[in-house]
Amino acid sequence: SPSSPKHPSTDPEKYGVLNVTKITEHGKKVRKNWTSSWTVLQGSSLLFPKTHGSGAAWKFGGNQSKLEFTVDLKGASVDWASKDKSSKKNVIELKTRNGTELLIQSDNEMLIHEWHDALSQTIGNQTVE
Ligand code: I3S
Numbered sequence: 001s002p003s004s005p006k007h008p009s010t011d012p013e014k015y016g017v018l019n020v021t022k023i024t025e026h027g028k029k030v031r032k033n034w035t036s037s038w039t040v041l042q043g044s045s046l047l048f049p050k051t052h053g054s055g056a057a058w059k060f061g062g063n064q065s066k067l068e069f070t071v072d073l074k075g076a077s078v079d080w081a082s083k084d085k086s087s088k089k090n091v092i093e094l095k096t097r098n099g100t101e102l103l104i105q106s107d108n109e110m111l112i113h114e115w116h117d118a119l120s121q122t123i124g125n126q127t128v129e
Contacts, residue, residue: 014041014118019105020048023085027099037068039104041118046071046094071096078119092116 018039021032040047050068075097085093085103090112092104106112 012040012042013122014115015039016111016115018112018115019088021103022100023103024095024099024101032103034105039115041115041122044073044122046073046119071100071102072098073119073122076123078116078123080116092119094119 016039017036019034020037020039021034022030023032024030037048040049047070048068071094073096077095079093081091081093081103085091086105088105090106090109092112092115094102094104096102104112104115106115
């Protein structure tokens with residue numbers, strides 16, 4: 001039908017610019033490096049595409065962006081970060097099954113709540129094998 005999406009399996013659920021840092025990698029603490037990054041929620045993955053210039057996130061998958069890193073949300077957990085994790089407000093803590101911990105932040109409270117809801121929903125909908 002004319003109203004159905006052209007690429008239902010590849011259209012992102014959500015995308016936008018968020019502040020992101022890893023705090024743990026493979027269970028080991030790593031130094032924080034807060035970066036403003038395009039963030040794409042697509043299926044059960046959270047993608048941080050490396051874009052060439054601004055505003056290219058919707059071309060993700062095409063030649064306008066190069067994959068920077070992907071977080072597998074299967075078996076991950078999401079929660080609001082406790083105060084000891086960051087002095088910033090509106091911080092989401094995301095823990096993956098392979099021992100990566102990320103902090104995701106925005107000063108925009110409404111936006112960060114939308115991301116919290118979207119991530120929780122994605123993770124909640126997972127079937128862990
Ligand atoms: O958890 P930390 O170590 O207090 O995190 C802060 C540091 O990473 C700091 O960088 P350097 O210590 O490398 O200069 C950052 O500038 C801060 O943003 C980090 O803390 P917040 O509370 O913003 O997550």
